[in-house]
Amino acid sequence: MILKSPTVGICISDHVQSIPESLKGIKVRDFVNGSGTLDKIGSIQPPNGSLTVDADIFMMDRVDLKAFMWLLKHDRLLTNHNKSRRGFSATTCNLCGHANESTLHVFRECPRALEVWVNKVPSKMHHEFFNLDLEGWIKLNINGSTKKDGGWSSYWAMASLEMDNKVVGRTKEVRLIKWIPPSLSIVKFNVNGACIEGVDASCGGLVRDDEGCWMRGFAKHVGICSSYMAELWGLLEGLMFV
Template structure:
């Protein structure tokens, strides 16, 4: 009823911009709420029949296209829909380039829309990966909270470390650990003196780096380290570098694991010294930490779940006789933000059948991977192959194709188009493989950045990839560092 009365069939986004006199209190509340969340809304282009080409904000990071038009627009032009700029289930490049600058056409070209599988135009939540609304992201947007700070440490939850240490680190990384300076701010204590060494204010930097006993712990763990090494970089950089250190120490322990557990023990011993009168600081802290790590590793990686810390050697493998293998990959240029993709089809005798590289507009790595898969499948189907194995080194892309696609997903059209090709009358399987076995596709994707916009076909392999192609034919394997769980 509200939709028919106030929107007249238009999208809910109009509630944030259309001032209606004499409307009900219910509609006033909805309109006020829409103004709050409108910053997080964006269009997902489907068939293009609902979005106004010039006056709706539908191109990421560009804004309303009317302000970018190459000439003054007539009333008829202002009423044009996005679908007016599509032809044969793709964008009309000639028409787009006649009314807009090339850099904007470049962005539009990367929006996958106008296909049978694209669905209708849809308003989605632009502040989440899946297009679904979340209260937290809306709150952060309204109060102008910089989400990048909290996301910076999200990799912590993927680290293989004890859960208690993980929880402790989350508090530490966000500066919420109750050192004396934080306790004084909260009014728990009158001053910030560090009781263990009486050396000024007790803050997190002092507890974990400046304190004599903390330095002793680091020196005992890392033989040969000097105190100056602890202050080469600032606090956040020091944490980041050490928590992303995958190098093995003591032959079997990842550097980040040793670092994380050491931080936890330093804090644990600090608290014991203050609150337990019978506690004495251990003379060999490194030995205690190493023993703890041995016990934790043995308990978590028993015979049923052994961790192989040795490198695994990976090579490209040909398909079975009667099958062909399609390797695809995507590439993102970090400077321009443009994406490209590439792929190669080979038979069981390792012969080159065809290859391609495609250059798109501005996008993400996942978009690039999906574009590579889409174009590769179209080429394979058109070439008449009916038994095809697809290798991609993008786990995210493979998961998107194997799971149901949420209707609000920003890449709905691209994903559904890939799925439609997979459901054609052929035997086609998509699997994840490591990048060490995907080097030819990787080079073709990189080559795509230097080509013209669109797709380029290679009946013969380009000169730049002959060496890598020869490695694959010879079965050359490349080491991939562990750990690998059996």
């Protein structure tokens, strides 16, 4: 069976938005060369001459940045807000105590995040930068439109990744803590508090002499609260204990 060249074709302007004026009346068949392969369709520029946010993310060099930015764009990072939706945590921000640790709170609205952005973002951009929704905020920064000089999108992505490591990822630092005995004939009282986020918290304390021998102590169930509040409960109970 011999296929003849079509006399009609699909008009691109009926299916694609924001194409150049010179190409609005052109048909798909006009992009096929004599060998039957596509010739020019790749030359059509995306709307407004810029790539989509997903495409910009894909073009990043570092794999960890690609993965992080994809999770950020789709609101899949394990903030306390997102963990609470799965029943794993309370929504409270552990850094500032705000009632809802959402993605925008972690990366833009928390006082720790504000310290990073307020002096870096030009004042004329503050209203837009600090009021866009998550998708618009990411698009603004990843397209580099916040600053005229190059490199803003990379700086913003790296700074956001650092925030993720410190807040969402809760990068752990292991430190050895040695108990220091008090002076001769003096007793020392230590208190502590700990919690499993969104599940339970407790506090406790003990009194030891100058040789480290246990004298007396206490333990108390606190309930659901942050680790910071558990520490405060330990301090309060310790003061009442002595």
